[in-house]
Amino acid sequence: MSRRDFHRATEAERRHDLIEATLDCISEAGLQGATVRQIANKAGVTAGLIRHYFASKEVILQEAYKVLIARLTEKAKNLDGTPEERLSSFIFVNLTEPVANSRSLSLWAAFISRVSVDPALAAIHREGYLSFRQELEQLLADFFAARGMAADPARDRTLAIAMNGILDGLWLEGCLAGELFGEGELVSIAFSSIEALIGHPIAAPTQSEPDREYRDALRIHHR
Amino acid sequence: MSRRDFHRATEAERRHDLIEATLDCISEAGLQGATVRQIANKAGVTAGLIRHYFASKEVILQEAYKVLIARLTEKAKNLDGTPEERLSSFIFVNLTEPVANSRSLSLWAAFISRVSVDPALAAIHREGYLSFRQELEQLLADFFAARGMAADPARDRTLAIAMNGILDGLWLEGCLAGELFGEGELVSIAFSSIEALIGHPIAAPTQSEPDREYRDALRIHHR
DNA sequence: CGATTTGTTATACGCTTGAATAACTGCGAG
DNA sequence: CTCGCAGTTATTCAAGCGTATAACAAATCG
Structure with a gap:
């Protein structure tokens, strides 16, 4: 009868581990599988500890959602290169690992399904969404500016929504x-669609050229 | 102490009412809020009755998912008119009430978050998805055929994915x-994007002409 | 109109949940 | 090296969960 x-x-370590364990539980067994005992078990501690770091289970879920949003959007921020390269990378990054899996x-989906139920999650969601779209608007504005086109916030907003x-x-x-x-198929579709939408070609990112096959297939009837 | x-x-009635109650519970309080007692309460019966019609709670959730999918896709099937009109209506219907709310x-989202956890839900999802996309592929094939273009299944598949x-x-x-x-803004964006994607203009549905303002705005820089 | 079926209610059971609390102990301060 | 505190465990609690089952009664049928 010895204590563990x-x-x-x-x-910082504990909170990080607990949040990570929460995300693992949710991805493996859904929100219903993310019980305090399961989370604690996955983090290698006992259930009571969770309440020592988070006021309630709701709070740890909110923190986990913030982390998830940050992880899904961080790759798309801090892009470098020319405006065209950044726009191109933005598309690529959002449709490949580790964002897309x-x-x-x-x-x-687990969090989104609770956004309409839990106001705290709704606030977190809204902030993340607006920030993401503003990032995209700026990218578009820079892109058009680099092409010598006049500034047009309304155009950029509409295109950002569409994109x-x-x-x-x-x-x-x-x-x-x-x-x-197929490999790279979705990325190719995205490039074709977005090029068509904004009316300009965009060079694919240099790091990894997706099959041009599909883009060519799409282009057959453009001209 | 009288019985209720x-x-x-x-x-048929009971099963319908119970499934409807299930969907209500989920939309109001998430999957966690859809307990047998809540569902029964919303349907105006007692909890035990659910197990009289459904072998388990899992089963009623699966049935509810089927109903939801049917409801989200039924409006997009059985469209009539010319191929162009049907394609146009398809876009419109999927972005307006009652599908979009x-x-x-x-x-x-509630169901999607369980698709990766529950194989039964995954099967239901996959069927609905493939059926939806095939419908769209057929629409595109008809659209191109009506324009005198050669059949091209690969093109239709790719465009269906993109669309x-x-x-x-x-x-x-x-x-x-x-x-x-704005009112009709998303529909307008969809038309502009898809027209650009497939390389042909599509007349908006006659029943309700969305603001052409946004479409014009998007077109400014095309040409 | 009484018998019978079966849809429905009512109740109970075992288990899990989020939370509260008490007991323990690793570890840095002194 | 010891002390004390705060991080951690262990235990408990009430509430709610899905499920099982027996009692009841509404509708049907002869």
């Missing part, structure tokens, strides 16, 4: 049924 | 943050 061994961690989607929708939708398709698509 | 009054309903989204992505993404944006967009 344990080590005392710093607050089934784990991301199940986590995202955000396209990226979200293709991200979703890729996450949900990635095995149905 | 009740009336005996047909199996916040209730639809919270229901959809499905665009519609999903814009549907999502509209459901999540409908109040951020």
